[in-house]
Amino acid sequence: MAAFPLRWLLALFVWTCMFGAVSADQDLRETRCPLCDMDVIPSLNQTIKGNQAIYACEMAGHLDTLRDPASKILRGAVAVTALDVPYTNAGMACPVCGKTELKYALPWGNRGNQKIFTCSEEHAHLIAANQEAYYEGTTPSHSGEFCDHASVMFDGFQSSIGRTCVKLWFQPWVLSSGVSYALGFVGIVLLGIFLEWFGEYREGMEELFIRNYGITDTSNVLADQTYPKTAMTTLIPSTPGGIQTVTTCTLPTWCTVALTCMYMLALVVGYMIMLVAMVYDSGLFVACILGLGIGFYLFKDTEADSMSGNIDPCCST
Structure with a gap:
């Protein structure tokens, strides 16, 4: 009998650890792309110090645009009193000093709902001045294959060769080679x-x-009388008496x-x-x-009289 409580206690411990790990992260189900407000793809991200990250949607080139400081997507610092969606349960720290008391945020773009959080306005200005310095890991590069990832739409005309693969009509139809x-x-x-x-x-x-x-139907009408005008209507020229014949086909x-x-x-x-x-x-x-x-x-x-x-x-x- 004592084995059952122990088994349930172990299961509760595992469940608690799993739930704690999930709840400590940004809620990607509520995360939107800063460039188009679309849902993000979890694998398309750039991690940032302090357990933070920026995520992009499947639109080709959006992640590269977000990563590039020259794009000036990262906005100025604003004071925050609490973490809002999708960061409500995220365990984050300031990318500069590692403090967990976050008082300022740098919004990404005018759309979406992503931000970088800092402990002070001074540290927010440091990140805004050189955001690449706080990236974690190496910037993903081209894999060497024909193309990477997949998108249903590019950001302006471009070639998918060496860049983003084309997703043609259906989810599995990716032109990846x-x-x-x-x-x-x-x-x-x-x-x-x-x-x-x-x-x-x-x-x-x-x-x-x-x-x-x-099935044809022929009728005589006055020359100034309206008649059905369809692709299957033939108008016979009017006679001197002002009567014209209309042949309609159904x-x-x-x-x-x-x-x-x-x-x-x-x-x-x-x-x-x-x-x-x-x-x-x-x-x-x-x-x-x-x-x-x-x-x-x-x-x-x-060479026809009129082309359809x-x-x-x-x-x-």
């Missing part, structure tokens, strides 16, 4: 070609449906459903290409333009 990047590039080019071909195909199918399954429901499905597929592909362009990776942006250009060259009838479509890929319907 030369082979995967090349496959992504070719796939995006093919996607652009497909979109241009599919636009012509949809128009051809609509004409085929109208020709083979369209499609069966299954034809309309088929055209609707093709329209939605075109939207999906168009928006996928738009999202690639919004990553701001220079190479993949070239792939978007190259694919759409090749598709236009191969499938668009440039839209140069905006997300709206090429």
Whole structure:
């Protein structure tokens, strides 16, 4: 019987140690990036003396910007009376002297909620003057691989080669090697070609449906009378008596459903290409333009009286 209390006492001791370790750290679930106010990635951080750190989101280049003193992201000292979220339960000390009585804070940027805490205004000024002197550990450098980390959007046009990897559409689709990047590039080019071909195909199918399954209705109206204006309406020139004939065509429901499905597929592909362009990776942006250009060259009838479509890929319907 005495074994049970001892076992429970041991479990309570382990639980207390684990809880104490967790509660002594900054709450990363409530921590926001100082540059964009997005959730931070725990692995993207720069540790600072006094058990403090600055964390960044997955946006490419944000951690480098925060680390760089020339960016002037770190603001001036402000007095604090208590630690607020996400530092409520954090066990921190002044990076300069190691004191745990923290009275001043240096906010990181105008967004987010991260700060560096110090014991005095004087020590806050020392950190503001040379923040790199209080960094702990070595500044992470490029691993030597094709790219590091992963991001769904870069901070302005740049290449992912030797920098941040591209996260393409889905969480597992990270272009982290030369082979995967090349496959992504070719796939995006093919996607652009497909979109241009599919636009012509949809128009051809609509004409085929109208020709083979369209139900026509003919009516006579006065020359100044309004008439239905649709892609399936044919206006026969008015007669000398002021009467004109309007022939209207309607499609069966299954034809309309088929055209609707093709329209939605075109939207999906168009928006996928738009999202690639919004990553701001220079190479993949070239792939978007190259694919759409090749598709236009191969499938668009440039000698037609008027060309249909839209140069905006997300709206090429």
